[in-house]
Amino acid sequence: MRWTDIQDIAIELEEAHPDKDNLNLRFTDLHKWVCELEGFEDDPEKSNEKILEAIQMAWIDERED
Template identity: 80%
Template sequence: MHWTDVQDIAIELAEGHPDVDPQYVRFTDLHRWVCELEGFEDDPERSNEKILEAIQMAWIEEAR
């Protein structure tokens, strides 16, 4: 997975953190959790606020 795989990342986060409300996740935690996902192969430095926001929004939708 790479930073651009927003939907796949959101699904993995929803499955890996079922008790977390993604609406209240700090971007620092979100960044760390994405980098810790099995199969995540992208450079941690390539993320930015826009990417993290897109992941968070997709995770919120996935959690519904």
């Protein structure tokens, strides 16, 4: 996975961290959790606030489904 795989990352985050409050999280934590996902192979330095916000929103939507 890469930073652009927003939906795949959201699905994996929900599976890996179903107990985490994905509404009130720190982007530093989110960044760490994404980088720790199995299959994540992108450069950790290539993320930014816009990407992390998109991942958070997708994760929230994933949990609501």
